[in-house]
Amino acid sequence: MSDFRLKVFRSVAKNLSFTKASQELFVSQPAITKHIQELESTYQTRLFDRQGSKISLTEAGKLLLEHCDRILEDYKRLEYEMHLLNNEYMGExxxxxxxxxxxxxxxxxxxxxxxxxxxxxxxxxxxxxxxxxxxxxxxxxxxxxxxxxxxxxxxxxxxxxxxxxxxxxxxxxxxxxxxxxxxxxxxxxxxxxxxxxxxxxxxxxxxxxxxxxxxxxxxxxxxxxxxxxxxxxxxxxxxxxxxxxxxxxxxxxxxxxxxxxxxxxxxxxxxxxxxxxxxxxxxxxxxxxxxxxxxxxx
The missing domain is CATH 3.40.190.290 (D-Maltodextrin-Binding Protein; domain 2)
Structure with a gap:
C-alpha cells in the first residue's frame, strides 16, 4: 500500500546515486528518475541539486527525508496491524x-x-x-x-x-x-x-x-x-x-x-x-x- 515513490526517494537520498538506487530496488534508472520527477512536480520544488554526476539533497529534500522514514515505518506498522486482525503475518x-x-x-x-x-x-x-x-x-x-x-x-x-x-x-x-x-x-x-x-x-x-x-x-x-x-x-x-x-x-x-x-x-x-x-x-x-x-x- 505504501507510496513506492517514497521508497525510491529514500534510496536515492541515502545512496546519493540514481544508479545505486536502481540496483538496490531492482528498478530501471529511467523509472527511478521518473519517480523523483513526479515527487518534485507534486511538491513544486527540487529535491536534489545536480552538479555533473554528483547529487546532493536540497533543503526540501532533507525535510522530505525526515518525514519519509517515519511515513514508511507507519505504512509497515499499518500493514502488519491490519493483517493481524485476521491472524496473518505479512509485510517486509x-x-x-x-x-x-x-x-x-x-x-x-x-x-x-x-x-x-x-x-x-x-x-x-x-x-x-x-x-x-x-x-x-x-x-x-x-x-x-x-x-x-x-x-x-x-x-x-x-x-x-x-x-x-x-x-x-x-x-x-x-x-x-x-x-x-x-x-x-x-x-x-x-x-x-x-x-x-x-x-x-x-x-x-x-x-x-x-x-x-x-x-x-x-x-x-x-x-x-x-x-x-x-x-x-x-x-x-x-x-x-x-x-x-x-x-x-x-x-x-x-x-x-x-x-x-x-x-x-x-x-x-x-x-x-x-x-x-x-x-x-x-x-x-x-x-x-x-x-x-x-x-x-x-
Whole structure:
C-alpha cells in the first residue's frame, strides 16, 4: 500500500546515486528518475541539486527525508496491524546480523520462521556488529542481532542468547601449547583474530584488560573478517585463534581442532537484538518473540 515513490526517494537520498538506487530496488534508472520527477512536480520544488554526476539533497529534500522514514515505518506498522486482525503475518522485515550470529545461530531460526510465516518477506544483511548498528541507524534494516560488550545509547538492546569464546589450535599443530595456559603466555603465541569493529574482538580485548594485557602487545599474524576465514587459516597455519564455541562443534567432534583453556580468563558474551528506541514495528516484535520462544533449540 505504501507510496513506492517514497521508497525510491529514500534510496536515492541515502545512496546519493540514481544508479545505486536502481540496483538496490531492482528498478530501471529511467523509472527511478521518473519517480523523483513526479515527487518534485507534486511538491513544486527540487529535491536534489545536480552538479555533473554528483547529487546532493536540497533543503526540501532533507525535510522530505525526515518525514519519509517515519511515513514508511507507519505504512509497515499499518500493514502488519491490519493483517493481524485476521491472524496473518505479512509485510517486509529487514534483518541485519553480525557474522557469527548470521552463520551459526540464525539459519535454523530463519527456516522455522519462514515455514510458520510464509507471507513475510524476510531479508538478511551480514556484517560485523558496528556495521549492523550503523545500518540500523540509517534505517537500512529494521532489526539487528549483534554480539560484543559495547552499547550505543540511542539503541535498545535485548539479550536472547549466551555465547562463549574459546582459544583453539589445530590438533596437528607443531606449536607446543599445553591444554591450559596462563593469560600472559598469549604474548608469545602467534594469533589470528577477528577484525576491528567485530563483537568478537570487543570481548577479547575486554578480557585481556582484566589481566592488564593490551591487544597491541599480542603477536597477531592476521585480523580476518569472518570466523570461517579464521578456521581455514588455522587449518593451514601453526597459530591460535579465539572464536565462538558454536562455530567449531563439527571440528571438535572430528578432532580437527582442540580447545586451549586460558586460566581465569572468561570470555562470555551475550547475543542481543538491537533496534531503534521506540520504533519497533509489529513484525519486529513478532520476530523477537518467536526467537525468544525458540532460543533453547539454538
Amino acid at each position: 522485515l529487514r534483518l541485519g546480523a553480525s557474522t557469527t550470529i548470521a552463520q551459526y545461530v540464525l539459519p535454523p531460526l530463519l527456516a522455522s520462521f519462514i515455514k510458520k510465516f510464509p507471507q513475510v518477506n524476510l531479508s538478511l544483511m551480514n556484517g560485523n556488529s558496528r556495521e549492523v548498528e550503523v545500518a540500523l541507524q540509517e534505517h537500512r534494516i529494521d532489526l539487528g542481532l549483534v554480539e560484543g560488550v559495547f552499547r550505543l545509547p540511542n539503541l535498545k538492546y535485548t539479550t536472547f542468547l549466551e555465547d562463549e569464546l574459546v582459544a583453539v589450535v589445530r590438533t596437528k599443530s607443531k606449536l607446543f601449547i599445553a591444554d591450559e595456559i596462563a593469560p600472559e603466555e598469549l604474548l608469545n603465541i602467534p594469533l589470528v583474530l577477528r577484525e576491528r569493529g567485530s563483537g568478537t574482538l570487543d570481548v577479547i580485548e575486554r578480557a585481556l584488560l582484566q589481566h592488564n594485557i593490551k591487544l597491541s602487545s599480542l603477536h597477531v599474524l592476521m585480523y580476518l573478517g569472518s570466523t570461517e576465514s579464521i578456521k581455514l587459516f588455522l587449518e593451514n597455519t601453526d597459530c591460535m585463534g579465539i572464536i565462538s564455541i558454536r562455530s567449531i562443534c563439527k571440528e571438535l567432534a572430528a578432532g580437527t581442532f582442540r580447545v586451549v583453556e586460558i586460566k581465569a580468563m572468561s570470555m562470555l558474551r551475550d547475543f542481543c537484538f538491537v533496534h531503534q528506541q521506540g520504533q519497533e514495528s509489529g513484525l519486529v516484535q513478532a520476530f523477537i518473540q518467536f526467537a525468544m520462544h525458540h532460543n533453547r533449540k539454538l
